[in-house]
Amino acid sequence: MALLLLQLALEKRSHAIAVGFAIVASGVALGRNQVALLLCALLLFAAVAELMSSQQAVRYLRERLGVLTTMAVAGGALLIVPMLLTLQFAHLSNRPAELLDDALRGSLYPANLATLAVPNIFGTHSSYWGPGAAASAEVDLTDDSGNYLFFGAVPTCLLLWLGVAGGRAWQPGRRLMTCTLAISCLFMLGRYTLFYGLAFQFVPGIDLFRRPTDASFVFGIALAILTGHCLADYVREGVPQLRPLGTLAAVSASLAVVSSAIAFSARTGHALDATRGAVIAGTIMLIAGAFLFAMRRHPARAAAAALVTLAAVAELLWWNTASRLNAEPWDSYAVLETPTGAEAAAIALLENAIAAEHRRGANPRVEVLGLGGPWQNLAMVRGWEATNGYNPLRIGLYDHLVSPGEQNWDVSQRQFPLSFNNYDCSLAKALGLTYLVLGSPLERLSGLSTLPPSELLLSGPPVWIYRIPGAMPRVHMLGEFGAEATRLDRRPRGEASPDQAPAEAQAASRLSTPLLSTESSPGIAKIVSAAPGRVEIATTSASRGLLMLHDLYYPGWMAEIDGKATPILRADVLFRALEVPAGTHHITFRFVPFSLGNLRAALNAVLGRPSGGS
Structure with a gap:
């Protein structure tokens, strides 16, 4: 379709068809994979071929310059924002090149x-x-x-x-x-x-x-x-x-x-x-x-x-x-829609346990590992918050620190680096990892130096479910001492940034001991509501402190304290934090990737210029 519209627009010198071409070609380009790249190259070569095949190339180009400009402007307008956000993610991802x-x-x-x-x-x-x-x-x-x-x-x-x-x-x-x-x-x-x-x-x-x-x-x-x-x-x-x-x-x-x-x-x-x-x-x-x-x-x-x-x-x-x-037969993917038998019982047990955690005010995360292919996406389908899944591209720091692997059905891809050397390590606790859903007993999992403390909730086959105690709250307050030790926006001059320093060593040193203590918890923080792209929190504290939210730090998030925009800080390498004044406050985190501030930050990242903030 794009090739046909390109040829028609050039033949008839039609600006309307040129806009149609720009819309269709932008849809091709937004595939953002190698096939899309090669198809865009084909469209470019087709335009050049039309020019070169004309008897008077200069005149042909001059007569169609307006049409080509319409294509470029309309296509650029459609592509600039999604491409900027794609490049922003590629810059921070685990695999920007091969x-x-x-x-x-x-x-x-x-x-x-x-x-x-x-x-x-x-x-x-x-x-x-x-x-x-x-x-x-x-x-x-x-x-x-x-x-x-x-x-x-x-x-x-x-x-x-x-x-x-x-x-x-x-x-x-x-x-x-x-x-x-x-x-x-x-x-x-x-x-x-x-x-x-x-x-x-x-x-x-x-x-x-x-x-x-x-x-x-x-x-x-x-x-x-x-x-x-x-x-x-x-x-x-x-x-x-x-x-x-x-x-x-x-x-x-x-x-x-x-x-x-x-x-x-x-x-x-x-x-x-x-x-x-x-x-x-x-x-x-x-x-x-x-x-x-x-x-x-x-x-x-x-x-x-x-x-x-x-x-x-x-x-x-x-x-x-x-x-x-x-x-493939529908039965192969039945677990995603209408699970039966042992799989249905395992899912019901896990979801009842998660619901009980929610009633207690906790926000547990789950890791699914070593089960069949359909289970790779089960957490997404069922609404569980998971540490892994079928995800070839991830935020680079998270990938280095947690090493969940590209495909969670393949146990051998799950690595345990220094920063995440066991399921009861500090980073696992900070992530709130509470449940393991495995395709074999925990003791058969290679890579673990020792077995973590755990409670067996379900013994398979086909599914084993374990509860790992000690998960940290999703949100909590830190006092002055804990805040200065945790935040990364006040590094001494010359200290490497989180993107420059070896990620595993940095996380291991920062998360080697729990950050919660009676001295560093000056107030109360509670999640009022949470949904993809939005978290609302209520805080009460006697003095100024740092609100820690154990969700990933990523460009495009904005925060408000009582309706007033507040800068988001990076804390403990991976997470988000805010400076919160004393008193009672309502705090909102919103993901707004299309905001002018984030688009400006994305452009700065593409151009290699320092960003002015999150």
Whole structure:
């Protein structure tokens, strides 16, 4: 849609269509992943191609400068705020960049190109034996779904015969998609070509992502458009005369890719299975080609093209509808909606315990670890406050200090650094971690030097639930001495900031002893209401002190004391705090990422300038 609107806006010099393009293209860009980046590059190249293909490039550009300006202004207005906030998070996240060696592990193994026409050449729809983590260490970040490119034997036949052998892929109006197809192929092959390494080093943004195979989305788009052009040309012009070099390239490339796939399959004893799949796909291609050739006379070409299109659709539906690659049984995720049996009993027990904590004025956090994939998101679905989950990107300091791991179903990803060396450490208590929900007994959890004090609430299988005593209140008051020892906004000159100092050592030293004591608790603080993005607290104190809120410090939060804006301080590396005067007060924390103050801070962070505050 964006590509069509771009071409129409430039052709008709329409400002209205230019705005439409800006809206659609902004939606693409806001995907904020590598696919979005590559699609934006395609749109840029398409605009350049339109300019370069005109007979008078300077005049063409001058006549459409207003339309291009409309696109830039409208698109920029839509993108600037979400992109600023994205860059703000990336600056503070645990993974703002990737290493080339890691990214290359997400390359597409060349033999996987055979799946374009032969869907089951690696047993993808049964028991996968193709390239991936189990069979190829150099591409261990790929799997059967990422390596599956099935486009159809019929469309592949059209592209190889009409487009490559017949030369129509390089006709005017087709060259942009042909170049896109070639470049995206080189990109997704990753380590097997020089192109990706050069792009990673010299093209801005590529080093922010892993998996060259993401280019398969762009590859598929180019393939679909180019094949559509080939079929439309067949209807209009008939069968092209074969070109010797094009024919040689099409035949040799096809044989090389399929032969390498069969050879790879032979490593695991599946050469016969792979050959059988290749023969079936080859037969379909020959039948489709013979049919189109037989119907090459003008009156019959449109009907032949329609029938071939229906065959291509049927092929895609047969192999891809409700495949295990894109659909799973509802029962696999029942725990997220209607849990039953032991899982339902475990969830009910935990939620009753959490409700009892809430009635006592506590705000417990939960850690779910070592249970099935659906349990990764169960805390979010059920409204539990969790220390982990399925979360590849996290606030960098939190990730370093707590080390919860990217996927909580995989116990091996849960690390216990110096700052969080056990579930009863000071940081765990400050976070309010109270319940462990495990897929095995606590004593089997590797990485713990000693078992923490705990109360077994439920013994599995399949679920074990433990209560860890000693969690600190979510909110409390500190007196003068405790406040000065805790806050980070008054560091001596030359002392490293929280983002510069080694996070684990800093947290270990600051949180090595509990901060609650009778001397440092001059008043009472109580959460009146709490919801995502908003916390209201009532305080009463005889003297000025520091209100500690054990929620993460992050830009975009603002605080008010009795309706008056008050600066938020960073305390104990991770948390938020406020200076509160003596007396009784109503305090509100609100998350307002779109406020002018936060957008200014985000811009300063992007430009590398010091921020004026939270």
